[in-house]
Amino acid sequence: MLWKCSVCGFVYEGSEAPPKCPKCMSPKEKFAALSEEDAQKIYASDRTNDIHMEIIRLAMKIAKLAKEGIEINLDPPCVALFEQARDEAWIIKQRSKAEIAGHLGKGKW
Ligand SMILES: [Zn+2]
Structure with missing residues (x-):
């Protein structure tokens, strides 16, 4: 209850x-x-918000790995791939953050 x-x-x-x-x-x-x-409604949004937070955590991990790969600088295609992964991870992270903020505004927490 x-x-x-x-x-x-x-x-x-x-x-x-x-x-x-x-x-x-x-x-x-x-x-x-x-x-x-x-x-x-609260139970459903609770789980959904947890999933968004896990996605944010994973996206930050991707960004960290990509940064390490960029620093190793093995060859240009590799660096380009890591730069792309870093940029995409940022988008994934920000999208989930915006969605959580939207839930908060609608009392889905
Ligand atoms: Zn109170």
């Missing part, structure tokens, strides 16, 4: 509301149970 703090928006998972909000310290009475539908 999910409970939402009406003061700060913190979402708590448990069989009942917490004694105090872990974020803003409001008392238990400020929590309301979320409907099944709203809870499903």
Whole structure:
């Protein structure tokens, strides 16, 4: 069951509301149970946001590897490939970041 703090928006998972909000310290009475539908939306966006964050992590790893490859400078085609991978990793990362920011704005967190 999910409970939402009406003061700060913190979402708590448990069989009942917490004694105090872990974020803003409001008392238990400020929590309301979320409907099944709203809870499903939060669970679905929670997993989706985790996937975006994992993609961001992997894109940063690609950028780091590409940078190392550029520094080794074995031959021009290799360097060009690494530069392309670095630029594409940046795009992948920024796209997922923008999507997460969009979810936040729509309360999908
Ligand atoms: Zn709160």
